[in-house]
Amino acid sequence: MNASDTQDAIARVHRGEWGRLVASLAARFGDLNVAEEAAAEAFAIAVERWPSTGLPPNPGAWLATTATRKAIDHIRRERNREQKHRAAQMTSGHTDPAQGWDVIRDDRLRLIFTCCHPALPMDARVALTLRLVSGLTVAEIARAFLVSEAAMAQRITRAKTKIKTARIPYRVPVARDLPARVSGVLAVLFLVFNEGYLPTSADNDAVRPDLSEEAIRLTRLTRALLPCDDEVAGLLALMLLSEARRPARVSSAGVLVALGEQDRGAWDKDLVAEGHQLVRLCLKAAAAGATPGRYQILAAINAVHTSARDIRQTDWSQILALYNQLVNVDASPVVALNRTVALAEVEGPRVALAAADRLQGTLTGYHAFHATRADLLRRLGRDEEARDAYEAAIKVAGNTAEIALLEQRRDQLESVV
Amino acid sequence: MEFLLSVIDDQNSVGKEDTRKSVDVFNEQLQADGYWVFAGGLALPEVATVVDDRHGEMLVTDGPFVESKEYLAGFWVVEAAGFDVALRLAAAGSRACARRVEIRPFVLE
Numbered sequence: 260m261n262a263s264d265t266q267d268a269i270a271r272v273h274r275g276e277w278g279r280l281v282a283s284l285a286a287r288f289g290d291l292n293v294a295e296e297a298a299a300e301a302f303a304i305a306v307e308r309w310p311s312t313g314l315p316p317n318p319g320a321w322l323a324t325t326a327t328r329k330a331i332d333h334i335r336r337e338r339n340r341e342q343k344h345r346a347a348q349m350t351s352g353h354t355d356p357a358q359g360w361d362v363i364r365d366d367r368l369r370l371i372f373t374c375c376h377p378a379l380p381m382d383a384r385v386a387l388t389l390r391l392v393s394g395l396t397v398a399e400i401a402r403a404f405l406v407s408e409a410a411m412a413q414r415i416t417r418a419k420t421k422i423k424t425a426r427i428p429y430r431v432p433v434a435r436d437l438p439a440r441v442s443g444v445l446a447v448l449f450l451v452f453n454e455g456y457l458p459t460s461a462d463n464d465a466v467r468p469d470l471s472e473e474a475i476r477l478t479r480l481t482r483a484l485l486p487c488d489d490e491v492a493g494l495l496a497l498m499l500l501s502e503a504r505r506p507a508r509v510s511s512a513g514v515l516v517a518l519g520e521q522d523r524g525a526w527d528k529d530l531v532a533e534g535h536q537l538v539r540l541c542l543k544a545a546a547a548g549a550t551p552g553r554y555q556i557l558a559a560i561n562a563v564h565t566s567a568r569d570i571r572q573t574d575w576s577q578i579l580a581l582y583n584q585l586v587n588v589d590a591s592p593v594v595a596l597n598r599t600v601a602l603a604e605v606e607g608p609r610v611a612l613a614a615a616d617r618l619q620g621t622l623t624g625y626h627a628f629h630a631t632r633a634d635l636l637r638r639l640g641r642d643e644e645a646r647d648a649y650e651a652a653i654k655v656a657g658n659t660a661e662i663a664l665l666e667q668r669r670d671q672l673e674s675v676v
Numbered sequence: 677m678e679f680l681l682s683v684i685d686d687q688n689s690v691g692k693e694d695t696r697k698s699v700d701v702f703n704e705q706l707q708a709d710g711y712w713v714f715a716g717g718l719a720l721p722e723v724a725t726v727v728d729d730r731h732g733e734m735l736v737t738d739g740p741f742v743e744s745k746e747y748l749a750g751f752w753v754v755e756a757a758g759f760d761v762a763l764r765l766a767a768a769g770s771r772a773c774a775r776r777v778e779i780r781p782f783v784l785e
Contacts (some may be wrong), residue, residue: 426762428758
């Protein structure tokens with residue numbers, strides 16, 4: 260194994276083992292800080308040692324043993340006698356730290372639920388999940404969300420402190436809290452995905468870890484841990500069907516390509532197939548009487564798109580029916596806005612524009628509101644108003660590729676006039 | 677572990693709704709379920725008095741220590757197995773008294 264092979268192998272082990280390492284340490288020592296630091300120290304030793312010694316036969320067990328030792332050292336170093344006492348109590352009875360390392364499924368789930376606890380602010384939930392479950396470094400998370408490393412470190416520390424002092428429990432919620440708490444976890448995962456899928460910032464130079472990919476990985480993990488939850492399946496399907504279109508979403512010139520103009524041959528067929536399979540699973544559950552949640556419905560909408568060979572073959576009435584269903588579970592104005600796109604295809608742009616105009620006020624600061632209106636106005640031949648709407652959209656849009664698309668649309672108008 | 681559940685009121689909602697009955701029901705439930713430690717309602721902050729005797733010269737100020745639209749109107753002290761339980765109790769308390777409720781753990785010795 261050469262040096263770069265070893266580096267790749269370490270990166271793979273890190274990706275695969277970090278979350279379960281932190282989760283098990285947290286379960287055992289009851290302290291996220293200790294867990295995180297011990298895991299980081301164990302990996303630091305691995306990075307130093309493995310290139311010369313090669314990987315141990317069972318890297319996960321090696322890391323577990325090393326990190327457990329580090330955690331115990333860490334607790335012993337604490338001056339507080341009380342804590343020393345606690346550490347001694349906790350370590351007793353665990354003679355082989357690597358033993359039972361397979362029974363970690365619940366630990367990771369506990370970690371996810373704790374990181375995504377509703378008592379934490381949303382940005383802290385995201386940061387904590389990416390740090391403790393995914394193992395991104397504080398610097399990577401800071402870059403991804405365009406805040407300074409110090410600010411991100413503080414956000415994470417504050418969240419860990421709150422978990423500790425507010426006594427947020429490190430466990431899977433009880434059954435009656437579970438649905439609400441799962442949806443809280445999914446909201447975090449979806450936010451991470453969207454931030455990678457359509458970065459809100461114009462800064463293209465920032466080195467971003469691939470947040471969409473990480474969100475999919477975390478959602479796959481959550482699905483493995485909660486295999487009976489259809490909303491988890493729905494969210495995973497939604498992510499896969501969106502991610503499948505990524506290769507066709509931005510042109511080589513850096514302009515966002517609208518769904519209708521995308522080269523559908525460039526879509527990732529494997530991801531589409533996997534997404535469709537999950538949607539079929541959700542449909543089966545719905546047919547058996549389960550009420551589909553928002554992610555399942557959104558996934559179904561995406562599946563209608565990814566099933567069409569080209570935009571003209573899209574089953575818009577099916578999409579509109581799904582949006583009508585979605586409005587019932589999610590009454591947000593953004594959903595109502597997206598519904599107008601389907602409405603335009605089924606009942607024409609005039610009806611759709613009237614529906615969009617009703618959202619004026621609540622969505623005035625949202626670029627997609629102006630962009631949607633602009634497209635509808637253009638189709639109605641009201642070019643002047645369309646241009647104003649594109650201008651308004653460009654003013655509030657944050658993503659560079661999207662701004663490029665909006666400018667292109669606006670300029671096409673001007674060439675017609 | 678014990679948690680303080682504070683009832684946050686604001687001047688706009690004074691006397692708007694009589695929740696005595698629903699609060700009584702909630703209190704009885706807390707006692708029946710074994711969460712109850714102590715609870716009480718407070719007089720309005722305008723009758724509060726602040727005392728400062730840190731320097732041995734008893735300074736007495738009329739009014740609350742901080743003037744704000746929102747104030748502490750009452751509280752429960754509950755014994756709960758963890759934050760999630762306290763959160764659920766606070767949610768039920770919030771419904772019962774029709775006000776927002778803040779959760780804070782007591783410091784462990």
